[in-house]
Amino acid sequence: MTEEIVVQDKEIVVPGEKLAKGMSFLPGPGTYRDNDCVVAQKLGMVSVEGKVIKLISLSGKYLPKMKDKIIGKVIDVLMTGWRLDFNSPYSAVLTLKDATSDFIPRGADLTQYYALGDHIVCQIVNVTSQKLVDVSMKGPGLRKLRGGRIVEVSPMKVPRIIGKDGSMVQMIKDATKCDIVVGQNGLIWLDGDPSGEVIAVKAIKKIEEEAHLGGLTSRIATFLEKETGQKVSAAVQGGAQ
Amino acid sequence: MMNQEQRAHLLRALAKNVRFDGRKALEYRQISVEYGISASAEGSARVRIGGTEVIAGVKMEVATPYPDTPNQGNLMVNAELLPLSNPKFETGPPGEQATELARVVDRAIRESKCIDVHKLLIKSGEKAWGINIDICSINDEGNLQDAACLAALAALKDVRFPKISEHGKVDYDADKTDEKLPLGKEPIEVTVVKIGDQFLVDLLSDEEEAIEARLTVAVTEKNTVAALQKGGQAPLSLEELDKMVEIAQKLAPTLRKAL
Amino acid sequence: MTYHKRFDGRGFDEIRPMSAKVGIIPRADGSAMFKIGNTMALCAVYGPRDLHPKFMQNPETGILRINYNMMPFSGHGERVRPGGGRRSKEISMVMQNSLLPVLNLKDYPNAVVDVFVELPQTDAGTRCAGITAAAMALADAGLEMKDMVCAIAAGRVEDKIVVDLNYLEDSHEDGCDIPVAVMPNSGNITLLQMDGEISREMLKEAIKKARDACKKIYDVQKAALKARFAQRE
Numbered sequence: 001m002t003e004e005i006v007v008q009d010k011e012i013v014v015p016g017e018k019l020a021k022g023m024s025f026l027p028g029p030g031t032y033r034d035n036d037c038v039v040a041q042k043l044g045m046v047s048v049e050g051k052v053i054k055l056i057s058l059s060g061k062y063l064p065k066m067k068d069k070i071i072g073k074v075i076d077v078l079m080t081g082w083r084l085d086f087n088s089p090y091s092a093v094l095t096l097k098d099a100t101s102d103f104i105p106r107g108a109d110l111t112q113y114y115a116l117g118d119h120i121v122c123q124i125v126n127v128t129s130q131k132l133v134d135v136s137m138k139g140p141g142l143r144k145l146r147g148g149r150i151v152e153v154s155p156m157k158v159p160r161i162i163g164k165d166g167s168m169v170q171m172i173k174d175a176t177k178c179d180i181v182v183g184q185n186g187l188i189w190l191d192g193d194p195s196g197e198v199i200a201v202k203a204i205k206k207i208e209e210e211a212h213l214g215g216l217t218s219r220i221a222t223f224l225e226k227e228t229g230q231k232v233s234a235a236v237q238g239g240a241q
Numbered sequence: 242m243m244n245q246e247q248r249a250h251l252l253r254a255l256a257k258n259v260r261f262d263g264r265k266a267l268e269y270r271q272i273s274v275e276y277g278i279s280a281s282a283e284g285s286a287r288v289r290i291g292g293t294e295v296i297a298g299v300k301m302e303v304a305t306p307y308p309d310t311p312n313q314g315n316l317m318v319n320a321e322l323l324p325l326s327n328p329k330f331e332t333g334p335p336g337e338q339a340t341e342l343a344r345v346v347d348r349a350i351r352e353s354k355c356i357d358v359h360k361l362l363i364k365s366g367e368k369a370w371g372i373n374i375d376i377c378s379i380n381d382e383g384n385l386q387d388a389a390c391l392a393a394l395a396a397l398k399d400v401r402f403p404k405i406s407e408h409g410k411v412d413y414d415a416d417k418t419d420e421k422l423p424l425g426k427e428p429i430e431v432t433v434v435k436i437g438d439q440f441l442v443d444l445l446s447d448e449e450e451a452i453e454a455r456l457t458v459a460v461t462e463k464n465t466v467a468a469l470q471k472g473g474q475a476p477l478s479l480e481e482l483d484k485m486v487e488i489a490q491k492l493a494p495t496l497r498k499a500l
Numbered sequence: 501m502t503y504h505k506r507f508d509g510r511g512f513d514e515i516r517p518m519s520a521k522v523g524i525i526p527r528a529d530g531s532a533m534f535k536i537g538n539t540m541a542l543c544a545v546y547g548p549r550d551l552h553p554k555f556m557q558n559p560e561t562g563i564l565r566i567n568y569n570m571m572p573f574s575g576h577g578e579r580v581r582p583g584g585g586r587r588s589k590e591i592s593m594v595m596q597n598s599l600l601p602v603l604n605l606k607d608y609p610n611a612v613v614d615v616f617v618e619l620p621q622t623d624a625g626t627r628c629a630g631i632t633a634a635a636m637a638l639a640d641a642g643l644e645m646k647d648m649v650c651a652i653a654a655g656r657v658e659d660k661i662v663v664d665l666n667y668l669e670d671s672h673e674d675g676c677d678i679p680v681a682v683m684p685n686s687g688n689i690t691l692l693q694m695d696g697e698i699s700r701e702m703l704k705e706a707i708k709k710a711r712d713a714c715k716k717i718y719d720v721q722k723a724a725l726k727a728r729f730a731q732r733e
Contacts, residue, residue, distance in 0.1 A: 012726045015602070015639050016647030016685040032646070039685070041604075041646065043639040043725055058729060059530065060642025061548055063607065089548040089562075089611035117244035130559060130609055147246040149261065149447075156642070194254035198263040212729055279621040280538045282573035292526055296620060298573025319572065321582060325544040325616040327527055332567050332616075334583065373579050375572040377618070379542065380525045413577040 013040040030055025062155035062185040071183030090131045098136035119145040148191030155186035160211040175224040176200040199227045252437040269443045272499040276399040284400030288392040292382035297392035304371035314361020315371040318347035327381035349428040349459030353467035383445040390430035426461040431489035458489035503658040507668045520724035530641025534633035538623035543633040545641040547613035562608030566615045568592045598681040598691035604644040624670040650717035651681035654710035680710035684718035
């Protein structure tokens with residue numbers, strides 16, 4: 001019985017495609033075992049880590065995860081809090097006690113705090129098996145986002161947009177002089193000078209398109225230089241490609 | 242829906258003539274027209290304006306003229322905003338938006354005499370050609386109206402008359418003839434929008450949320466106005482209306498060039 | 501009677517020219533186009549997303565909802581009145597059943613994956629083209645799928661087994677149309693329908709030929725999905 005990996009690292013594979021033959025290989029996320037083979041369970045990019053074969057998803061909806069910082073939009077004001085849409089099949093609830101450290105008197109007009117259509121950065125504090133989600137505003141950086149604009153990207157690309165230790169998004173912020181907040185759920189808020197915002201959005205969309213290709217950081221740096229006409233230092237040496 | 246602060250942010254950007262995608266207020270995205278995209282239709286076309294994509298198909302039939310117009314052929318324009326094209330669109334019969342879209346395109350084509358319906362007559366009171374234009378949205382990134390009218394017009398230009406069988410009905414199995422539709426004027430629709438005190442054209446879906454008032458103007462190649470439709474909740478002054486018509490006349494050639 | 505030569509001159513096992521593209525509807529969560537001969541299917545996937553009406557929600561798993569529709573100008577003859585009808589409903593349902601076996605929607609309780617299939621032009625084999633396009637669109641949407649699904653119609657025209665019937669063959673009075681959908685890696689069949697009349701031996705042969713033909717369709721699907729993420733200069 002030959003034990004072998006039949007695909008290359010970073011190869012794009014389709015559902016049902018054989019990735020490895022042999023029981024010594026372990027099916028990681030995005031794959032499953034079929035008899036003695038490890039098989040792809042979605043459209044994704046192969047990532048081999050020792051004996052574990054996994055797939056990096058290139059697309060898909062955001063599934064709420066504990067501790068994730070997300071950007072949500074208020075879609076309903078309830079008796080006990082607010083309901084948020086965060087570009088997922090499920091909505092989230094922000095209760096009074098998690099909304100602010102201030103004391104909110106009974107019967108207060110909750111729209112004074114967060115009104116319909118407001119976008120907020122919050123943190124997921126609970127996800128039930130039925131995917132009911134609770135969020136909290138208590139924590140560093142969590143706040144209502146005033147003005148600005150929102151763009152949507154694939155949640156799978158968020159890690160590349162943020163970069164190692166936030167280096168990619170910082171590079172874009174510095175080059176375009178925009179304030180940028182990236183939600184793990186793929187919603188991104190920007191606020192800056194109109195032309196700076198346009199360049200920032202183009203850079204973000206470029207990362208989204210090319211996230212799976214190598215040399216991303218230097219390509220984005222070059223792009224930003226061309227668009228802003230100013231020198232850009234690719235913040236991290238080595239690090240994320 | 243945009244809240245006040247987001248709206249203010251957009252207005253500030255517009256004041257500097259910079260839109261969300263970097264365009265100027267009166268600038269169209271890239272426009273392309275492809276003919277003959279459906280082998281099943283007697284005429285068809287695909288129009289892309291930026292990322293927005295619309296297709297139109299024309300089916301011809303030999304029908305009886307309507308009783309009150311015995312010497313004319315029949316013309317019908319239908320539009321479907323397919324759920325394919327936008328997560329907000331639902332299945333089912335055309336709603337308000339689709340109906341308005343179809344009727345505004347219909348008016349432009351009918352009133353400009355784009356098709357001379359008298360030339361469609363085969364036998365007075367008995368037989369005439371019926372033309373059915375169906376417009377379907379494929380990807381909605383804003384400005385379906387202008388794309389729809391352009392697609393309908395392009396589809397009409399693509400039409401070749403089918404053969405008529407010995408029974409006097411259309412023979413859909415046979416090859417089409419080389420005969421084109423006798424087209425008169427060619428109306429182009431330009432939708433001009435008011436946000437704050439700015440006029441814009443070719444809105445992105447995000448921008449469409451901030452529309453206060455809009456005016457769709459159908460312009461012929463003779464620069465006459467063939468149809469009008471005002472939408473949106475804010476009123477428009479006479480000066481504003483006049484200015485919007487002027488903008489439409491100035492920009493119609495941009496779309497016409499793509500045909 | 502003997503069917504000597506196919507109406508369009510193809511070999512009896514020959515499939516019409518195919519093409520496919522993934523990601524054609526940027527607004528959708530996943531999308532694909534599949535063309536076989538003059539039949540073209542466009543497919544957009546939206547989901548998993550919130551499901552209304554609430555009574556349709558399933559707390560144990562997400563559900564798949566397929567909507568198949570022919571554009572008014574896509575029919576072989578006269579204009580097709582919009583609004584679906586019984587045929588579209590039935591096709592939507594068999595398409596659903598052909599794709600569910602590969603999908604895992606357990607991570608999305610109470611949600612729905614909406615699949616919209618529209619055809620701008622047709623020349624028989626529409627439900628098969630729809631299934632083939634839908635499988636690509638579902639993969640493009642990042643859903644968990646054990647395998648792809650491909651589909652093609654085989655059949656009998658007079659005394660011959662043929663693969664990939666066009667309209668003329670499908671509507672021929674002495675014949676039989678057999679749409680088959682297959683999971684390419686296991687060979688298992690997820691859609692089988694038939695109308696016409698056929699012997700048991702010929703039926704088995706037709707299904708076998710359809711399954712073999714699906715290998716070529718799988719190649720087209722694979723190439724289109726991989727091309728979506730190919731190196732750009």
